[in-house]
Amino acid sequence: MTRPTLVRTLLTAFFVLFLTTAGQGTASAAGLTVSGPGVIQRSGTYTYYADLHAFYQSYWWYARFCPTKSVSSCTATWSLVRNAYHEVGGDSYSRSLSVDCTGGGTRSFQLKVTASGFATPAETVYKVTGLCPDPLP
Numbered sequence: 764m765t766r767p768t769l770v771r772t773l774l775t776a777f778f779v780l781f782l783t784t785a786g787q788g789t790a791s792a793a794g795l796t797v798s799g800p801g802v803i804q805r806s807g808t809y810t811y812y813a814d815l816h817a818f819y820q821s822y823w824w825y826a827r828f829c830p831t832k833s834v835s836s837c838t839a840t841w842s843l844v845r846n847a848y849h850e851v852g853g854d855s856y857s858r859s860l861s862v863d864c865t866g867g868g869t870r871s872f873q874l875k876v877t878a879s880g881f882a883t884p885a886e887t888v889y890k891v892t893g894l895c896p897d898p899l900p
Contacts, residue, residue: 795886797876802893806861811890814853817880822847822854825875832871834889841875854878860894868895 799811813822824845829837847854856874863870872892879885 795876795878795888797874797888797890799874799890800892802895802897803860803862804896806859808857808859809892810855810857811874812853812855813876813878813888815878815880815883815886817883818851819881820849820851820854821879822849823877824854824856825877826858827873828894829871829873830866831869832891832893834873834875834891837871837873860892862894862896864895868893868897870894 795813795815797811797813800809803809811824813824815822822845823843825841826844827837827839827841829839831837844858845854845856858872860872871894874890874892875887876890877885877887
């Protein structure tokens with residue numbers, strides 16, 4: 764057996780043993796996180812970051828604008844704004860946002876990120892960004 768074949772065989776055996784021992788993984792084990800601003804202070808471009816601790820990650824980013832900061836009470840439709848695939852590492856999405864204090868300052872920009880990875884079930888996380896600085900201008 765040649766050295767590269769031996770190395771490949773040992774790595775395959777280790778990988779199979781790892782999957783057998785670790786199982787299929789759980790949503791809590793992977794831990795999808797999404798970060799970005801909670802409220803904007805001025806109009807500009809803002810970047811959001813998502814990270815799923817798994818290999819071969821797929822990310823789907825959905826966005827909407829809402830008259831409220833509540834995800835569950837907003838009836839606006841989600842629009843797919845980005846999808847990406849990475850072997851390792853996270854993903855990011857940048858968006859131009861404008862200050863909007865109409866409606867008593869409750870308007871928001873909302874993101875829904877769904878991600879999955881190898882042996883990792885899909886997870887969904889929401890990120891809400893207020894569009895009116897506190898205190899009201």
